Amino acid sequence: MSRVLLALPLLALATACAGPERTAAPAPLPVPAPAPAPTAAPRAPDGAAANLTIPTRLPDGSYATPNRSISAAAAAWHLRAAFNVAALNCNDPALAPAYNQFLKAHRSALKAAHHALTREYGDASAFDPAMTRLYNYFAQPPVMAQFCATAAPLLHQVAALPAGELPAIAPAALAQIDRPFTDFYARYDAWRADLAAWRAGDVPATPRLAYATEVFRAEPHVGGGTVTLAAR
Template identity: 55%
Template sequence: MRSRLPLVVACGVALLAGCARRTPEVATVTPPTILVPPPAPKPKPPQGAAPNLVIPATTPDGGYATLNRGLSPDATLWHLRAALNVAALQCNIGDPAGVAAYNRLLKVHATRFAAAFKALEAEYKRGGGDWQDRFDDAMTRVYNYFAQPPVRDAFCARALPMLTQVADMPAGGLDAVAAPNIEALDQPFVDFYRAYDRYRADLSTWTAAQPPVLTVDPQILTTSTDVTAH
């Protein structure tokens, strides 16, 4: 009789092969795409101004302590003359109409301007000391104030029409309009200072939101032999 053992063994091997553990399939999970918003741009000063500009302090009424506040009537008139002089020289310089209007202004109101100048000098003399230097410095600041580049366009938009208007006024009529006119000419500067304060606040917020940056002094790194452990 023929033995059946090899057949049994063969079947056993086949069964073992069928019972072998299969390697489980591992599911591949694609991580979600996280959209990182781009960093906010660094705030820039308004009207192309310098980033470290010194501006007048604020006042309790919400304005700014410009050099056109709290003036005497004579100082107000002289500041108006200075503002319109800057307008004639720096606003629309290709059009000679501004200079012509300013020359008419000086001619028609020469007597009143001369009186205002003497009265303004007297104000500084009463302050004692080297009043002439203080006076000259103050007048330079007045002209430089109205010539500030960031405010030029807004200032010129108000000053040129005003120059034509006051140049055609009869003698003796300037005092009635000097105070409101100087306030109107000062407003573009107040608006600029307010925008500059907003820029500084925005810059402070932006700076606080930036991640810290670690810096190493290369001189210390290459020369120090100290070893520290924590």
């Protein structure tokens, strides 16, 4: 009996030395993820204004430019207008002499094209405003760099052609000059879609599907970035 009484004080002493009972530290609260930084609005391509009026996009993906579906006479005269704008606006001193050579070499074909196109419009009251719009079309600032890069070598090439060759190559040459404008319109339409998605809070899907505009026009004389001229 005395052994039992002796063990009880030892048990009490061991319990006192054990110290207070430890409890587990509380788990840290989850830190919320930072809000995504706001993205800037997409910018219009090539430094263009945000309120441009561009030609209508047709069901086949091409654009209703002034150089689409025109007569052979119109193609020759429109090409003359493009070369005139290039000589005046492109930073290349060699273009003015080339343009004068072009006018001299193809004087007869250009005179015939002018008469035929004037008859198409009926009179000067309709023809003159249409030509003003055409010159303004070729002088669009966002497209000027690519227009000059395309029109300059073509001007030198066409100016060196023999007289009488202009009607045969004008449609293909004009289609090549028109390409920088239709490419710009496609980029501008894509930007409009991106801007609408940004305003709605959506991230535009990437990569974006785009029209391959080269398949929408037949350019049998165009190849390798230059007009292929058939020998006669």
